Amino acid sequence: QQTADISTLSEKTLSTILEKDRTYYTQGKVADYIPELGKMDAKAIAFSVVGKDGKIFNAGDVHQKFTMQSISKIIALMIAVSEKGEANVFDKMGYFGSDKPFNYFSNLETTGKPLNPMMNAGAILTTSLISGDGEKPFLKILDMVRFITKNKTIDYSKTVYESEKSTGHRNRGMFYLMKNNGLISGNEDQLDNYFRQCSIELTAEDLAKIGYFFANHCVRFDGDATYKNAEMAKLVQSQMLVAGMYEFSGEYARTVGLPSKSGVGGGITVSVPGRMGIGVFSPSLDQHGNSLAGYHMILDLVKQYNLSLF
Ligand SMILES: NC(=O)CC[C@H](N)C(=O)O
The missing domain is CATH 3.40.710.10 (DD-peptidase/beta-lactamase superfamily)
Incomplete structure (x- = not known):
């Protein structure tokens, strides 16, 4: 052509x-x-x-x-790495390419670590590594999206967020499995921040x-x-x-x-x-x-x- x-x-x-x-x-x-x-x-x-x-x-x-949705994962990765340093983030997860669906997580049982920050498990962990209490990590992600797009009107959809939060049991399962493995130290506010970042509208x-x-x-x-x-x-x-x-x-x-x-x-x-x-x-x-x-x-x-x- x-x-x-x-x-x-x-x-x-x-x-x-x-x-x-x-x-x-x-x-x-x-x-x-x-x-x-x-x-x-x-x-x-x-x-x-x-x-x-x-x-x-x-x-x-x-x-x-x-x-x-998952596009927010690249923004969260940028923020977590700039705060914690690449070595500290990738000590907790891999750089692996993916041949698995986004919500796959059975490897957490074997290696104990997510494959990469693009699939849900690694992304939930990445967001939990951003510093700040409560919704602070989410607000950092939102601010960065507003900066990159130069669009201050961008916000998140409360209804999509509520919908994800009330049905996201699989993501909640991954969160607690990673908490059990010692990779996540915070409480469910951190999972909430993940649901919220996925609900940013643009x-x-x-x-x-x-x-x-x-x-x-x-x-x-x-x-x-x-x-x-x-x-x-x-x-x-x-x-x-x-x-x-x-x-x-x-x-x-x-x-x-x-x-x-x-x-x-x-x-x-x-x-x-x-x-x-x-x-x-x-x-x-x-x-x-x-x-x-x-x-x-x-x-x-x-x-x-x-x-x-x-
Ligand atoms: N692939 C996606 O966009 C998945 C994001 C979605 N919020 C979830 O966690 O299931």
């Missing part, structure tokens, strides 16, 4: 791809294991890119908000800005370098590459070939190292919990502009 020069990218390009992939939602299913998520409009779809010099391109339902454009941030040494799309840190960006993107799409990560590395993080709210954020950020949203998921139309929009853009790392 002939590839195009990235300077030709426009909102028209995005809307053409979006229209081509719009109907993929019929082949998947909106997450309903968190009851409140089941109420999402399966037809909603959005596609955003933040390109060179922070230029923003949008297509589809640009104002549609959705919960970031748009596809916000996700593209997050992708851009990690793609550019943690420099914001408008050039603000307050958190500039090339090593941090390397660490976060390496985890996104090997485990960001759960057990689909290996196949995704073959087809898309870019650090990406999905969430069961239907969002995916993508970093094109040194270049751009991509944000997609479509709530209908494949069997791994990744947005189906979202995946196809990313794949088409990557093919058109030859964006794979490989």
